[in-house]
Amino acid sequence: MTSHCGLVAILGAPNAGKSTLVNALVGQKIAIVSPKAQTTRTRLLGIAMEGETQIMLVDTPGIFAPERRLDRAMVQAAWGGAQDADLLALVIDAEKGIGRRTERILNGIVDRPERKILVLNKVDVTRKDALLDTAARINQGATFDETFFISATTGDGVAELKTYLAGQMPEGPWHFPADQVSDASERLTATEITREQLYLQLHAELPYASMVRTETYAERPDGSVEIHQQILVARPTQRAIVLGKGGSRIKVIGAAAREELTRIWGVPVHLYLHVKVQENWDDSRDAYREMGLDWVE
Numbered sequence: 001m002t003s004h005c006g007l008v009a010i011l012g013a014p015n016a017g018k019s020t021l022v023n024a025l026v027g028q029k030i031a032i033v034s035p036k037a038q039t040t041r042t043r044l045l046g047i048a049m050e051g052e053t054q055i056m057l058v059d060t061p062g063i064f065a066p067e068r069r070l071d072r073a074m075v076q077a078a079w080g081g082a083q084d085a086d087l088l089a090l091v092i093d094a095e096k097g098i099g100r101r102t103e104r105i106l107n108g109i110v111d112r113p114e115r116k117i118l119v120l121n122k123v124d125v126t127r128k129d130a131l132l133d134t135a136a137r138i139n140q141g142a143t144f145d146e147t148f149f150i151s152a153t154t155g156d157g158v159a160e161l162k163t164y165l166a167g168q169m170p171e172g173p174w175h176f177p178a179d180q181v182s183d184a185s186e187r188l189t190a191t192e193i194t195r196e197q198l199y200l201q202l203h204a205e206l207p208y209a210s211m212v213r214t215e216t217y218a219e220r221p222d223g224s225v226e227i228h229q230q231i232l233v234a235r236p237t238q239r240a241i242v243l244g245k246g247g248s249r250i251k252v253i254g255a256a257a258r259e260e261l262t263r264i265w266g267v268p269v270h271l272y273l274h275v276k277v278q279e280n281w282d283d284s285r286d287a288y289r290e291m292g293l294d295w296v297e
């Protein structure tokens, strides 16, 4: 049989469920998911296999009106991820419907030559009439070749979507070995998993003002992995929040991240976290490079 391989760009407003969908299509967690919008910062490739077809999925940061430099860089990464795609998939939170952000993306892709599909997500929590109404309204523009109704969390409709995507991929050799699920390095995975725990364990504004940096990653002779990470925050008050009373919160964050990494890699992980105050960390080019983002003026 001839092999097929192609790139699908997953677009959508923050919180639409793009990362959850990529994980569902890959069949394994590769992108971090959180109830907070704008969790996804960098371009990350998920790799799904269906028979002899390799589907590369670009999980882009949710596109929104950028004001801060960090946000602008994320938007730039999002559109970069959509370049060279064989197919564009717009994911919409069906329960919320079409907001300004989705409209902006729609305007951005309407004239693009690629095949486009509409994915209405979260059908598990959406009323049927609202669902059909949203689908009909968006399809008035005749922008989309197909419409899918899915739930990325329950898996409803995901297999059909995957089969469809596979059928759209052009003929060609695979870009990755069949058992590879993502293009993220171990370092990046470690960074992302700790960042996910920061999002999950902390509330309020703090996570947007923080950055995780993996300083060292080393395999020990016994096969386990030792990782040292810095959590950069902008102010001493934020440091105190991350640490928690007597260091209790950083302990919980570290333990959860360590467990998750051990589960993903199947080897014991030793994780050391240090919280560091660095004012204006988000104004440094180095920080952007480490996050996989381009510096924007």
Ligand SMILES: Nc1nc2c(ncn2[C@@H]2O[C@H](COP(=O)(O)OP(=O)(O)OP(=O)(O)O)[C@@H](O)[C@H]2O)c(=O)[nH]1
Binding pocket: 012, 013, 014, 015, 016, 017, 018, 019, 020, 021, 032, 033, 034, 035, 036, 037, 038, 039, 040, 060, 061, 062, 063, 121, 122, 123, 124, 125, 150, 151, 152, 153, 154
């Ligand atoms: N009920 C329900 N919740 C979902 C579904 N898919 C995703 N979610 C939830 O929606 C929230 C956002 O999901 P993500 O996958 O992080 O969304 P995203 O579009 O990648 O978000 P950004 O990283 O902000 O761009 C999470 O709390 C998910 O658990 C679904 O099918 N049904």
